[in-house]
Amino acid sequence: MRHAERFNYPLGVAAFGCFILLNLALWRFFFAPTHGVMKLFTPMYGLSIVAFLLSCIICLTDVFELENPTFKVRRGLLLSLASLALFFAVYYGFFWNFLGRFGVTYLSPEAIIRAGGTGAEIWNARENASTAITYLATAMIFVALVWNSGLRSWPWGAAARPVRGWSRFFAVSFISLIVYAVLFHPHVTALFVPKQSFAGVDPWWEGMAMTSSAFYHLGWMMMAVAVLVLFAHSFEGRPLSLVPAGNGKTGLRLALTLVLSVGLGFLIFWLLEAVMTYFWDEPFLGGNYTDDPRFRHLDVAEIATFAIAAVYLWKLYFGNWPRRFPALVNYAVRFVIVGLLTGGFWFFYYSDSLGPRFVDRVPGIGNVDDTALCWGLMTVILLIVHDRLFGGWPLRKRSLAHE
Amino acid sequence: MERRQFLKVLGATGAAATVAATAGFPKKAFAKPAKQDIGECKSVKVTVLSETSWFNNDQFKKDIVDNGGASTNQYAVPWDRNNSGGYSALIEVEGLDGKVHKYLLDTGWNNAWMDYVFNRHGVDKMLASNEIEAFILSHWHLDHFWGIESTLKHNDKIKMYGPSTMFPEDEVLLNGGKHEVAGCKNDVPYKGELTKTEPDQYYPLTAGAAIRMFDVPILLRVRGENVLYFNVKDKGIVTVTGCCHPGLLTLYSTARKEIEGGKNIYGCYGGLHISLFENWDPKFDDIIKGAKAFNPTKMGCNHCTGWIWAENAAKEGLPIVKGTDTYKSYPKQSSVAKASNVFLTNGDTVVF
Numbered sequence: 001m002r003h004a005e006r007f008n009y010p011l012g013v014a015a016f017g018c019f020i021l022l023n024l025a026l027w028r029f030f031f032a033p034t035h036g037v038m039k040l041f042t043p044m045y046g047l048s049i050v051a052f053l054l055s056c057i058i059c060l061t062d063v064f065e066l067e068n069p070t071f072k073v074r075r076g077l078l079l080s081l082a083s084l085a086l087f088f089a090v091y092y093g094f095f096w097n098f099l100g101r102f103g104v105t106y107l108s109p110e111a112i113i114r115a116g117g118t119g120a121e122i123w124n125a126r127e128n129a130s131t132a133i134t135y136l137a138t139a140m141i142f143v144a145l146v147w148n149s150g151l152r153s154w155p156w157g158a159a160a161r162p163v164r165g166w167s168r169f170f171a172v173s174f175i176s177l178i179v180y181a182v183l184f185h186p187h188v189t190a191l192f193v194p195k196q197s198f199a200g201v202d203p204w205w206e207g208m209a210m211t212s213s214a215f216y217h218l219g220w221m222m223m224a225v226a227v228l229v230l231f232a233h234s235f236e237g238r239p240l241s242l243v244p245a246g247n248g249k250t251g252l253r254l255a256l257t258l259v260l261s262v263g264l265g266f267l268i269f270w271l272l273e274a275v276m277t278y279f280w281d282e283p284f285l286g287g288n289y290t291d292d293p294r295f296r297h298l299d300v301a302e303i304a305t306f307a308i309a310a311v312y313l314w315k316l317y318f319g320n321w322p323r324r325f326p327a328l329v330n331y332a333v334r335f336v337i338v339g340l341l342t343g344g345f346w347f348f349y350y351s352d353s354l355g356p357r358f359v360d361r362v363p364g365i366g367n368v369d370d371t372a373l374c375w376g377l378m379t380v381i382l383l384i385v386h387d388r389l390f391g392g393w394p395l396r397k398r399s400l401a402h403e
Numbered sequence: 404m405e406r407r408q409f410l411k412v413l414g415a416t417g418a419a420a421t422v423a424a425t426a427g428f429p430k431k432a433f434a435k436p437a438k439q440d441i442g443e444c445k446s447v448k449v450t451v452l453s454e455t456s457w458f459n460n461d462q463f464k465k466d467i468v469d470n471g472g473a474s475t476n477q478y479a480v481p482w483d484r485n486n487s488g489g490y491s492a493l494i495e496v497e498g499l500d501g502k503v504h505k506y507l508l509d510t511g512w513n514n515a516w517m518d519y520v521f522n523r524h525g526v527d528k529m530l531a532s533n534e535i536e537a538f539i540l541s542h543w544h545l546d547h548f549w550g551i552e553s554t555l556k557h558n559d560k561i562k563m564y565g566p567s568t569m570f571p572e573d574e575v576l577l578n579g580g581k582h583e584v585a586g587c588k589n590d591v592p593y594k595g596e597l598t599k600t601e602p603d604q605y606y607p608l609t610a611g612a613a614i615r616m617f618d619v620p621i622l623l624r625v626r627g628e629n630v631l632y633f634n635v636k637d638k639g640i641v642t643v644t645g646c647c648h649p650g651l652l653t654l655y656s657t658a659r660k661e662i663e664g665g666k667n668i669y670g671c672y673g674g675l676h677i678s679l680f681e682n683w684d685p686k687f688d689d690i691i692k693g694a695k696a697f698n699p700t701k702m703g704c705n706h707c708t709g710w711i712w713a714e715n716a717a718k719e720g721l722p723i724v725k726g727t728d729t730y731k732s733y734p735k736q737s738s739v740a741k742a743s744n745v746f747l748t749n750g751d752t753v754v755f
Binding site: 032033034036039041042043045046118119121122123124126127128187190191192193195203206210211212213214284285286287288289291292294360361362363364365366367369370 | 461464465467468470471472473474475476479568618619620621622624625626648649650651652653656678680681682683684685686688689690691692693694696711
């Protein structure tokens with residue numbers, strides 16, 4: 001860790017400035033609904049694009065272990081292109097034009113329109129297909145991170161990297177499908193008229209979630225992901241690293257990972273919703289905007305995404321300061337900083353003055369059609385690409401050179 | 404040196420966060436106002452002047468999705484002008500003394516369509532003779548506001564209520580301007596007294612009737628909606644809305660919390676903003692179940708409610724008031740109108 005103690009802060013701040021400019025420019029080009037060029041934030045289409053692209057990057061880094069430890073720009077570019085190629089191949093090739101056409105109608109807008117029926121036109125069809133893909137991506141991200149945190153390469157640790165990668169890919173995909181089927185699929189089948197009751201059960205979580213919407217699962221699951229990211233990057237692997245994978249303790253480590261991520265995910269979810277109730281009063285079934293339990297669950301997912309962005313941002317551009325105190329103090333300080341940055345992101349997006357100006361949004365809070373999740377995930381993608389695909393170049397390279 | 408610089412950066416970041424936090428910080432829920440006594444009226448009659456804001460739903464959706472989706476700016480969309488109609492309703496409030504007060508809610512979108520509608524119902528004459536006491540704009544959406552010329556040409560000094568959360572483009576149109584891309588214009592500048600309604604405030608109209616503004620973000624870059632609350636003697640609270648973006652159940656819940664006698668929910672009229680794009684979402688099931696909990700007696704709906712939702716709500720036992728076939732005598736009809744008549748359509752009336 002010596003290199004990080006010599007982290008080049010001025011360069012970090014400069015890189016942070018570039019990141020802000022790039023972020024706002026990309027948002028303006030691809031997503032901004034009024035002043036943008038592509039205007040992809042419709043909203044679910046844009047959201048599904050960033051969610052699925054993120055799942056592709058996670059697939060490369062956490063499943064196939066393809067990273068950039070030597071900070072080579074060429075490798076960074078190659079990995080970025082590979083992520084994009086994977087995204088296009090699976091999103092448009094596999095989902096829209098293969099699985100959607102020959103298997104699962106709701107994964108392809110064209111197939112939905114061809115099936116006909118009420119409301120089956122391009123907007124509804126694309127939004128519904130995008131909702132399904134967003135949920136699939138969420139399940140994939142969650143399962144991949146849980147596997148990587150809890151099981152590492154088990155049970156293929158001794159195998160070559162490609163074998164490990166492909167084995168883990170199939171295992172993660174299989175479990176993700178089950179997670180998707182139980183937690184998200186009932187929402188997707190309820191998006192059509194008539195409701196596709198023979199394909200999916202009625203949302204079984206309504207009693208506890210005060211809504212039939214699967215935003216409930218999106219909320220706690222994204223928070224569980226945020227907990228794992230916090231452990232990995234702000235807490236340097238603690239507390240999971242206290243139980244090393246292998247040595248007969250793999251089961252214990254997996255259990256610890258699941259209990260801590262899901263348990264803390266739910267706890268933070270509950271605490272944040274309690275804070276929302278303090279400010280906005282009790283939500284109720286069928287309420288709108290801030291009265292809408294669905295919005296509150298979605299807002300937890302947004303906050304979780306901002307927390308993930310905050311963790312990466314602090315690590316990348318501010319060298320994960322501090323590093324010189326006892327480990328627990330370092331972690332505590334970083335935790336507070338990540339919390340403050342998360343709040344900063346939230347207030348930036350929902351500010352009546354900054355949000356409309358910089359992210360082209362309608363002022364006000366509680367509109368699920370204007371969810372911060374899309375911008376939040378795009379931000380996370382930029383940070384992960386810089387941190388893991390480019391190895392933090394040139395920040396870490398320069399820091400190492402100082403030694 | 405590095406550390407000092409770093410601390411400076413940290414300070415700057417903190418300052419930026421503070422600046423970012425200056426607006427939009429949520430208010431504490433239990434800082435509640437005292438209950439409003441809006442009085443009582445004998446009855447409320449609503450005439451549906453026009454609820455067909457657009458005639459071809461698919462074309463309307465295409466215009467939106469081709470130009471940036473739900474959050475795009477309505478003034479930046481080159482709307483299909485042949486598809487525009489408008490939303491407007493005539494409200495007659497009978498006081499306990501028997502006197503009737505008339506109000507115009509919204510003024511539609513397409514001026515030619517609204518001229519036809521106002522003429523058909525004699526609203527043009529009521530406006531000219533000041534028989535209509537005030538014009539209440541629910542919100543600044545195109546289909547509720549852009550037909551402003553049709554109202555002002557008969558009375559450019561009429562008392563008007565509009566949400567204070569208007570955008571500069573709205574101001575331009577109200578004051579006699581035009582927007583080329585969107586295809587809207589107003590040749591009659593407004594010269595009357597505009598009351599810009601503030602969030603969470605009540606504006607009494609007459610005994611038993613008041614406007615309350617809800618500051619909510621709305622699709623197509625609009626913000627804030629005025630809702631009409633009526634307290635009908637021996638019946639209870641009735642809400643009349645343009646689009647009901649804040650949500651019907653939020654309106655009912657607000658009445659219970661803030662209005663004297665608000666515990667008795669009687670009914671509603673208006674667009675309820677649910678399955679307007681003829682789609683479905685688990686959330687719409689939530690609204691049906693939630694509405695049942697308020698036990699309303701009479702629900703009149705149309706416009707952005709969505710026929711599908713109204714049909715499902717009626718099927719689930721909600722007291723949806725059926726409309727008639729009067730709308731078929733209008734020169735244009737909505738592409739999504741159905742024989743189930745679960746909408747109060749153009750030309751229908753409902754009395755609470």
